[in-house]
């Protein structure tokens with residue numbers, strides 16, 4: 423049997439939500455990861471307008487024109503020894519995986535300098551990936567797993583659930599068997615989060631667990647971009663100046679700037695004396 427990524431079922435579940443042509447490319451990329459034993463978690467693909475709005479408000483996303491809204495983007499995190507490594511993008515083999523995605527036509531947020539998890543497939547432009555290209559029609563995706571987990575289930579998806587519950591603070595074993603302890607943890611999580619308390623990890627429970635986990639990771643990553651942020655020596659003085667004069671907080675030295683941000687900085691400069 424071939425090697426299987428730690429979060430295989432979750433990855434498949436997310437991949438299936440992509441636009442048809444993006445899905446073909448994303449599946450090819452994922453297959454490359456499997457063939458090369460590059461462990462990744464694809465933790466988000468399609469996103470609702472409401473979620474995107476929250477992300478923009480929280481500074482996690484920069485734009486309402488997200489390729490996630492139209493099924494043309496995925497976010498992944500390197501997995502090292504079964505755990506997310508939010509600093510792993512610069513290292514091989516994950517950088518190689520990003521290069522591989524680029525060869526398949528993806529644009530990588532890692533190259534933008536501030537959205538490393540992000541891979542987007544522009545296809546014929548924003549929101550164009552709706553029907554499958556005839557040429558792309560034959561593809562390889564593995565079967566869709568069932569979308570809920572209950573007592574006496576076992577396997578990798580149960581293990582993933584247990585890992586999520588552990589990261590939500592439940593001290594259970596991640597052994598891949600959905601026993602009484604796992605059921606109790608699911609019920610307790612559901613109760614704490616205003617979900618139906620049935621001990622079955624269905625779409626709502628799973629989505630909630632996953633989104634909390636990735637939010638945590640992205641927040642860490644975001645904090646990292648900020649603190650990583652010593653500018654090149656010849657810009658240090660300018661950085662100090664913009665901070666002291668309230669023109670910019672001096673974070674994200676390598677990140678591209680939007681026109682809106684330029685306007686704000688000029689505006690704040692005109693107010694500074």
Ligand SMILES: [Zn+2]
Pocket residue numbers: 490495496497539540541
């Ligand atoms: Zn993204």
